Amino acid sequence: IFSSQYHYILDPNDLECSLCMRLFYEPVTTPCGHTFCKNCLERCLDHTPQCPLCKESLKEYLASRKYMVTSILDMLIKQYLRDEYAERVKAHQEETRELSDLTKNVPIFVCTMAYPTVPCPLHVFEPRYRLMIRRCMDTGTRQFGMCINDPQKGFADYGCMLIIRSVHFLPDGRSVVDTIGGKRFRVLSRGMKDGYSTADIKHLEDTKVKDREELEKLQDLHDAVYDQACVWFQNLKIRFHNQILQHFGPMPEREADIQATANGPAWCWWLLAVLPIDPRYQLSVLSMTSLRERLVKIQHILTYLQSIPNN
Ligand SMILES: [Zn+2]
Ligand SMILES: [Zn+2]
Structure with a gap:
């Protein structure tokens, strides 16, 4: 009653x-x-x-x-x-x-190149992205896709998931979001949700080399390019060298098993992030699912950069 x-x-x-x-x-x-x-x-x-x-x-x-x-x-x-x-x-x-779906209608931040295992600090001020970040936190996924702009399609065909490590809110509602790169993905279709872009995506994984002889060759190539990368970084002008250290931290160490993860060795992604090259070029390397192809491409870039005097 x-x-x-x-x-x-x-x-x-x-x-x-x-x-x-x-x-x-x-x-x-x-x-x-x-x-x-x-x-x-x-x-x-x-x-x-x-x-x-x-x-x-x-x-x-x-x-x-x-x-x-x-x-x-x-x-x-x-x-x-x-x-x-x-x-x-x-x-x-x-x-x-x-x-919360991590393959369908995934929120896409259209801004910069992101790479697996590489930190990516973001300054969030646009209302649509404030909403996106809040939803990532509220739903508990703490993840969104990062893609660079594409004049025709809105955003690129490939991108990288970013995992939110922390969000620092400023008094006016803007925020500084500390993220780190997760899985790579290919965009299957594009959409919109409350002002921000979304995509159905498929995760990218490196194809593993199983043949022993081929794997030995891959390891040799890997070791050679790693050494070349170290030399390039050591010989960089001190100003650039320190800027990179400040933004991205030191170059990751050589890994015992180069095929341990679906993204291959972390140092490749760190290097790709710090190399002074066009984002379109970085994007093409991001999309590769062959470690060998990726190493060859990086080798070409390094050789080119080292051929320029006073690089
Ligand atoms: Zn209401
Ligand atoms: Zn009121």
Whole structure:
């Protein structure tokens, strides 16, 4: 009786978010007294630090990042609108599931070249990418694809997953995101989601060499190119040498098993990231699934760079 009585007073429409027109999910209330779903309000604040209803400044509210759920509302909804709430939770879980898929509709950051195992710090300020990074964190995937721009297609056919190691939020909502390269991928199809690009992707893996003789040759080639890379790096002007150390850290060590991972030795990717070459060229090496081909290409680049006086 108690419950049904309250159902009279408690109209689900009164507990509807004015941004998504649905029942509040994780309702937060601004200092000006307006309530929205947490996710809905955050998306508004990505664009401008104002209350979407009364336009009062929410700069300080945004800077504090303390979006506490309004527990009295949350409790009322859970207790007296049980069915509506269950529906709302189901919808939210469905959305989360869709956003968590790591091969279908994967979020794509169109910005720079990224490589497996190589750190990639990002400064995130565009609203669409703020949303993307937040979703990666909220869903728990902590991953997104990175591709360079392509004038015709929007973004390149190949890219690299970036794994978020940490996010540092600045008071105005921008953030510094520390990432490191994961799997490489090929783009199968392109899409859009809430302003940012998405793609269906297929992960790339190096084809393993099994033949013993061939593997020995590959190891010799690998050792020769590794030594050549060390010489190139050591002979670099001290200014460039130090800049590289600062941005990318030292050159990774030689690995015991050159075919241990699907991406091959880490030093190849580190080198590719620091070599002063055109991104289109870097992209072609990223897309290769043969370690031998990759080493030959790197060898050519190094030989060319070393042939230029005062490189
Ligand atoms: Zn909402
Ligand atoms: Zn307001």
